[in-house]
Amino acid sequence: MAKVVCVLYDDPIDGYPQSYARDDLPEIKTYPGGQTLPTPKAVDFQAGTLLGSVSGELGLRSYLESLGHTLVVTSDKDGPDSVFEKELHDAEIVISQPFWPAYLTAERIARAPNLKLALTAGIGSDHVDLQAAIERGITVAEVTYCNSISVSEHVVMMILGLVRNYIPSYQWVVKGGWNIADCVTRSYDVEGMHVGTVAAGRIGLAVLRRLKPFDVHLHYFDRHRLSEEVEKELNLTWHATVEDMVKVCDVVTINCPLHPETENLFDEKMLSKMKRGAYLVNTARGKICDRDAIVRALESGQLAGYAGDVWFPQPAPRDHPWRTMPHHGMTPHISGTSLSAQTRYAAGTREILECWFEKRPIRDDYLIVDGGKLAGVGARSYSAGNATGGSEEAARFKIA
Incomplete structure (x- = not known):
């Protein structure tokens, strides 16, 4: 037994x-x-x-x-x-x-x-x-x-939360304030923004489908290009590299597996290629982002916000800098559970x-x-x- x-x-x-x-x-x-x-x-x-x-x-x-x-x-x-x-x-x-x-x-x-x-x-x-x-x-x-759809819903929630400055605004209510100016000085509309996903598999494609009604411009990178039919349906722009995509996006969401090729994909160099003031959402795996490079990008203003629910390691140590970095919307790893x-x-x-x-x-x-x-699916998604x-x-x- x-x-x-x-x-x-x-x-x-x-x-x-x-x-x-x-x-x-x-x-x-x-x-x-x-x-x-x-x-x-x-x-x-x-x-x-x-x-x-x-x-x-x-x-x-x-x-x-x-x-x-x-x-x-x-x-x-x-x-x-x-x-x-x-x-x-x-x-x-x-x-x-x-x-x-x-x-x-x-x-x-x-x-x-x-x-x-x-x-x-x-x-x-x-x-x-x-x-x-x-x-x-x-x-x-x-x-x-x-839980692919569960995660895609979480991604959309986090994009809206960052761009509309939801969490700080909620905190003013809890503190008893009515500080409208403080709430809106970092609040924008998602409408008209360029949003891109790193990978358009089950989660990434579900995110794109859920964002289309927001009248945004949709982009994606994936080593397996989607069908022409899906690209036309969602009015998608495909990019041959992640670097090409992040240059034009106001919001980037990471939805790829973690393996040797994606570990620390979003390092100092990649973050520097993004538009100043872009938002980054990561519900894939924490190790896809360079921990300290994310902190520096938020502190410098290169990133306007970072949200996600994935950390490395998990659980994250109590002194993990993502707990205290500015303009973040982090949660414990809950998107898929x-x-x-x-x-x-x-x-x-x-x-x-x-x-x-x-x-x-x-x-x-x-x-x-x-x-x-x-x-199986591992042969299409992972590297040894x-x-x-x-x-x-x-x-x-x-x-x-």
Whole structure:
């Protein structure tokens, strides 16, 4: 029987919810483009409940234990004395989330001789050293598309929040003020701006579709160019390089995977090519941006604002400069873990586990690494390599 180690984020500080703001979720059967939602044989949870925290357990315990498997659920994931580190040595399956990643470095993989499946409850498997997984023959899978629309909604919210100076204006209300001039000195209209996305996959294309009604000029860079039909439908301008695109954009949103080619893509040099006073939104991965270069660009005015919900490492240390830099709209990594998204990625996790234990093929859409090579969606989205370097810094969050 298998040992499954599941790393999830902590419960709310006032305890696991006894009730919720809404009683149900809208019914969605397919994603844009026709891919079906997860189709497990059964689930053991109520849709719309908190599944991504420790007490939620992704709704997996009764299913796994009914088959005789052992499930260990923890939020303690960083450092040599963490529960994750202690339980890893005989784990066959590790389940983690991008929002609270259990970094599977090459060193950790070497200390886990029984590990056969690294499963991401969500989208994005860069917290796994993919090269080490390839060399060890470990299968890496994620629940592709489960929260792509969730993230695209978050991107649009952050663009509007930055450009309209929403957060500082809200704070004046909380402080009891009525400081209209202070609120509007950094407030503009999005209408007529040039907005570009780095990558136009599921999330990037969904962002473009949601922005079209705002009467903006839409741009994109992607190594896989969209069809002529889609370009005409959305009146898109394609750019052959990121550098060409950022020169003309008032707003840039990053929606590409993290791999060796995109790590630190937005460094001092790239930021200098952007229009002065542009806005940058990053809900992809924190390591795609040079941490300190972002701070300097905000301080100098090269960037008018930066927002995102992705950091490196995660959780971000308490002294991470993005917490205190000017004109930011940062949140913890929440864009893809709304209660709606959790219902889908918990069901997708269950579907993948059912396939694994029943020795049925995992959907091609869910595979990142299989059979010692990049596979499925991973072959189209990732490059073999390692993006986990430096992840040990996450341990500073609980020490500080």
